[in-house]
Amino acid sequence: MDLFQLQTFIAVVQEGSFSRAAQKLHRSQPAISQTIRKLEEEINEPLLDRSSRDGTLTDAGQVMYEYAQKLLNLRTEAHGALTELRELHSGKLSIAANEFTSLYLLPLLDEFRRLYPTVKITVLRSLASRIPDDLLNHNAELGVVSFRPNSPDLQSISVYSDRLSFIVHRKHPLSGLSRVKIQQLGAEVFIAHNVQSPYRLKVIEAFRKSKTPLNMTVELPTIESIKKFVAMGNGVALLPRIAVQEELGNKLVSVPVPELQFERKLRLVYRKRSQLSHAAKAFLKIAQSFAREREDYMYAIER
Numbered sequence: 001m002d003l004f005q006l007q008t009f010i011a012v013v014q015e016g017s018f019s020r021a022a023q024k025l026h027r028s029q030p031a032i033s034q035t036i037r038k039l040e041e042e043i044n045e046p047l048l049d050r051s052s053r054d055g056t057l058t059d060a061g062q063v064m065y066e067y068a069q070k071l072l073n074l075r076t077e078a079h080g081a082l083t084e085l086r087e088l089h090s091g092k093l094s095i096a097a098n099e100f101t102s103l104y105l106l107p108l109l110d111e112f113r114r115l116y117p118t119v120k121i122t123v124l125r126s127l128a129s130r131i132p133d134d135l136l137n138h139n140a141e142l143g144v145v146s147f148r149p150n151s152p153d154l155q156s157i158s159v160y161s162d163r164l165s166f167i168v169h170r171k172h173p174l175s176g177l178s179r180v181k182i183q184q185l186g187a188e189v190f191i192a193h194n195v196q197s198p199y200r201l202k203v204i205e206a207f208r209k210s211k212t213p214l215n216m217t218v219e220l221p222t223i224e225s226i227k228k229f230v231a232m233g234n235g236v237a238l239l240p241r242i243a244v245q246e247e248l249g250n251k252l253v254s255v256p257v258p259e260l261q262f263e264r265k266l267r268l269v270y271r272k273r274s275q276l277s278h279a280a281k282a283f284l285k286i287a288q289s290f291a292r293e294r295e296d297y298m299y300a301i302e303r
Contacts, residue, residue, distance in 0.1 A: 012048070047060060093280055097131070098126060108283065116282060135271055142270050144267070157269075159298060161263060161266075164238045181259070190215055191229050191234065
């Protein structure tokens with residue numbers, strides 16, 4: 001049983017004759033008759049009362065007619081749903097990110113929502129180290145990380161260049177300086193993020209090499225809490241520039257420290273062998289457009 005057989009059967013019933021059904025479907029009358037006979041053979045039931053001239057349905061024909069209409073209606077709905085997906089009137093997009101990398105997403109998501117307001121977006125919070133596995137396990141379609149995953153099954157694209165910023169309260173003694181050396185920071189209290197990262201290790205190593213004490217006497221769980229604590233006048237911090245841009249010039253000041261100018265790239269990551277959804281492809285196009293228009297953004301596919 002196929003959809004053309006059902007379409008032919010419905011036409012015969014609605015037109016009341018084989019000849020008119022043949023005209024409607026642009027087929028010959030023998031071809032229509034053969035299609036109906038084959039359908040009857042497959043279900044082992046007569047569908048039409050051949051003794052009548054108007055194509056009266058048998059009991060089996062009445063049941064088949066109702067289900068044939070439902071099936072063809074489902075086909076129409078399926079075509080419509082697929083069209084909506086292609087035109088991004090529906091669909092969903094899931095992205096795995098951590099607290100820091102999700103900051104990169106916000107401007108892109110703002111533009112995505114403006115263009116495709118009916119697509120559902122979910123940003124799944126995950127530890128950076130787990131995001132590659134989230135993608136490989138199909139828990140998310142895209143991921144944002146600050147390192148290049150070593151899995152051969154993942155494709156990464158460099159999309160943003162960020163660096164650590166040394167942050168102090170605007171009334172801090174160092175706030176008015178154009179730059180400071182790492183040796184001047186030995187007496188400072190650093191408000192640290194309690195999540196381990198490669199850049200935390202780089203900072204620790206930089207202080208060790210300069211033979212300068214690193215006093216991380218306060219550790220907090222989020223970037224937002226660190227910013228607020230420093231803005232209250234408690235200690236200093238090293239935070240991603242993207243995380244503090246809006247606060248600079250208000251209560252917070254960034255002071256360059258040449259020995260701590262660690263740059264890092266953010267990457268969009270996805271499964272190589274998976275067919276990206278229309279929503280994911282549209283998101284990548286927005287990322288490309290940002291790379292053309294904004295200084296810190298880029299779009300470099302990594303091999």
